[in-house]
Amino acid sequence: MLTAGIDIGSITAKAAIVEDGKILGTKVIFTGYNAEAAGKSVYEDVLRENALYKSAIKKIVSTGYGRNSVKFADKTFTEIMCHAAGAYHLDKKVRSIIDIGGQDSKAIILDGDGKVKNFVMNDKCAAGTGRFLEVMARALEVDLDEFGAISLKSKKPSKISSLCTVFAESEVISLIAKGEKRQDIIAGIHESIAARVASMSARLGLSEPVMITGGVARNSGVVKALEKKLSMKIEVSPYAQVNGAIGAAFLAASL
């Protein structure tokens, strides 16, 4: 049976198609200001790219902040449920998930059956989210995709002490003025985001194995900093950014 999952996030809209436990295809586009339109087009794109007709899809689940604007979905689930389902499907042993998205970050604890036991979210503040990295990339004039690789060269990460994105940005600018190395500043930024996410996760008490999902998971620097901070190994989801959409598609299969 073919099912689809659509995840409308604050920055990107994601879609996934699965068939009998296998991922057929995924698609990511920018959400823009119209979540409803984004839902429609990301779904149409993923169908077209996989040469599928709408009629082939039996069930659709939507998730993410824009989940209720996907009018053609059969059911909505929160991204907590969907990330859990996505990660559990990829690795049944996973017990904790750290998800760092564009506008929020969360930690989720699973039980042995992949069901959500508990979760925490940071959605009040940009620090500890992808938005924080975007602001810093702008200040440093570095492409965000290079952040991970550059930071791994650092031997002595800079100290970024501000908890607030706006203050941290001015701190970074003064570090640039002081002539600190770019790789050190970027590594420092990663440590600061890791510290935020780690202390949020500590409220839950993570158990291993831990998987990281969300767009920021593609940044190897953040993952490394988090592993250090948590003293745990972290498995990076191969579908980091579309994990929520994949989970939604799997949940659709069990409707």
Place this chain on the structure above:
Amino acid sequence: MKKAISEFFKMVLILLAGKFKKFTMRFKKTKTMKDYMMVYYSQAKSARLTGKKVAWITSGGPVEPLIAMDVIPVYPENHGAMIGASKMGGHLCELAENMGYSADLCSYARSDISCATINGGPIGGLPRPDMLVCCNNICGTVLKWYEIQARYFNVPLFILDTPFCHTEYTEEMGRYVRAQFDEYIVFLEKACGRKFDFDKLKEVGHLSHQGQLLWQAVLDTATHKPSPMSAFDAFYHLALIVTLRGTQDVLDYYTWLAGYMKDRIARGIGAVPNEKYRLLWDNIPIWHRTRWLSEKFASHNACLVADTYTTAWCGALKYIDENNFIDSAAEAHARIYLNIGVDQMAKMVIEMIDKYDVDGFVLHSNRSCKPYSFGQLDIQKIVERERGIPCLMLEADMTDERSFSESQISTRIDAYMEIIKERKNKK
């Protein structure tokens, strides 16, 4: 005089226009509640005309001696709740911030301080006080807040200092607080210019005790499944035990209300039509969002059956000796929910979890109220350990609607209810 009269009529008009009715009531409209509150605020507002004195008092303060002296007590915190429910908190808080007060200050304090300068808010401001009575059993904020208002209105301030009861209530504490009640009486005699009426206090003390017992009886009806009332109803009906404690009105109203709830039980009517999940609420309501939250939870067939907040108005009952009001009042005021250690708070929460047989615990981490919110994470952990029920923390502010994000809170509640449903279905 002319101004006072026109102000009085203005307020009556506002109240009649229904501005005061902000809470969800799924059952018969309780006209009486509105009537009581209208009469109460009208009397307080027209005190100058009737020659009565007005005292502003903190919610946890000993009000009975004021009533015994025929002084009208007015509660800035109750006013704060009305400001919040009318969604006027954000604006008034902003005004206070413009005056130089920190945005981290409790939003009741911020809105009261700014409201006093412009006679704003839903009822055109509180009546001018003749005296202020501040008891720090709820927090330290009230000390500075009342000092500011005492300076602003240039009126006497009485402070009742209750030591924090980390683990126990000692004899020294008892003597210390009890001695201040004598000072309180002297203060009142001076402020009112006449001898204190101890016989009247006995009567008021008795009424106050009876009122609290009845309030407890009302809340107890929520142990029934389905619950005839929700915490949102309790938030609404609470106003009388807060403002008119120690008067016959409270007894009349809550006798009716308890009967009304029992009738609903007999007829099998629940506050949430299809109650499947029962939850416990912690902290002050998010006044500007009570309706939205109530509907949100109801859409998941979840009823917030009880809460730690409204329970506080009968929580110290076990310490009260109605025949020896003044001696027992010292202990009853020192040992209230916000003035005890986290372990004891958690114990009370667990008792409520068992009593109301709830499936989950929802904690409002209230940016304003530090004493209420500070130990919540520990309480949550204790609850998870002892009872294993899912807990949800919501970050908001009781009055300042600028600290509320609907889509974020909505996602958290939806995700939380997904967990609760799955747990319950598994059982």
